[in-house]
Amino acid sequence: MRSPVLAGIDGSGCAAAAADWAAREAALRGVPLRLLHASPPLPGSVVPGPALDRLHRMGTRLLQRTAADLADRYPDLRVECEQADDAPAGALLTAARAAGLLVVGTRGTGGFEGLAVGSVALRTAAAAPCPVVFVPPRPRAFAEESPTAHSTGQVVLGFDAHRPVGEVADFAFSAAGARAVRLHVVQAWAFPAESVSSRTLVVTEEDRATWEDEEVLRLSDALRPWREKYPQVTIGADVMLLHPAEALLNASRSAGLLVVGRRTEPRSAEGRLGPVSHAVLHHTRCPVAVVPHSG
Structure with a gap:
């Protein structure tokens, strides 16, 4: 099977646009779409078990909503979901080793109004082992x-x-x-x-x-x-x-x-x-x- 198209999502509008772009690209290539959500604890913080569970449940719901929405629009597309506890950039770079293409938004939830390109996008742009497509909020x-x-x-x-x-x-x-x-x-x-x-x-x-x-x-x-x-x-x-x-x-x-x-x-x-x-x-x-x- 040919390598899937990988898309990172974080709940932001830019990531949603990237997921949609990735879905169309995967359908065009005839390969699966793999959605990845990373929700690591804050650096240096000690997060209780129940809080970690809530983070995972939130990530799971986001993945499920996104996958269901894309499946409605692209019924022949196979969508896979994955959660990671690593930082977003590291998780995407690791997952990209098995992908044919990585698709990300130019900035995510950690950005601010007026920011053109976020740190995750810049990190993947410089280090991804496969081609990366960066999708702006309103392509x-x-x-x-x-x-x-x-x-x-x-x-x-x-x-x-x-x-x-x-x-x-x-x-x-x-x-x-x-x-x-x-x-x-x-x-x-x-x-x-x-x-x-x-x-x-x-x-x-x-x-x-x-x-x-x-x-x-x-x-x-x-x-x-x-x-x-x-x-x-x-x-x-x-x-x-x-x-x-x-x-x-x-x-x-x-x-x-x-x-x-x-x-x-x-x-x-x-x-x-x-x-x-x-x-x-x-x-x-x-x-x-x-x-x-x-x-």
Whole structure:
């Protein structure tokens, strides 16, 4: 059996949106949905047995309500429930080892009004062994109640033709193909370092056009293996003379999913969330997929 889609819930509206997104994704993939609720005692506190029992009962009721609601909307979906006594981030990272995809809200009940991304989301973004999708409170696309809602909204892929990353590209192409939507590939570029110096104060339009044409050709060549691998995917590719984060945020304004990468450390499944991924997580309005890779 293929690996399930894992979703963390905590009773917050953002987590509920993430669970719904995860249910649609699991139905699309034809795999089970696994709901996880973590309710650890406060650090350093001694919680009496009856209080612990109440915490577990509250978690059980939340899981049951969520599972029943999703089962009503997705009757063919198999939903599994699990409780954990660990801290939420640790529990999700442990469970993600057996998952094909982890889906979380960008912030949960521990956040505050105006907080864009909570600590659990940031921790899983940097350390999850599988791809993670972060769902904002009101994602711009996929918000309908219909199980076919995943078929609207293009997928945006942040791509670097100078250093193509197979895992990230495969995830984006596969997502666009499964949803039968357009894939918008975005490559940001900058003027060559030698173009700005004490002797070159102005970049001519001719030079700019030449460099841009080179980037377009490089991007086209780099995408050729994936065009051949996913012939059913309609692709639009753009090179943008912008900072990568700004280019992706502009492109994702009407997107249903934005896909970026996270490089893992050679001797560890963990890694560092780069500045571009960090920026889009904090500022985009659509779901963001962070795909770990070793390249």
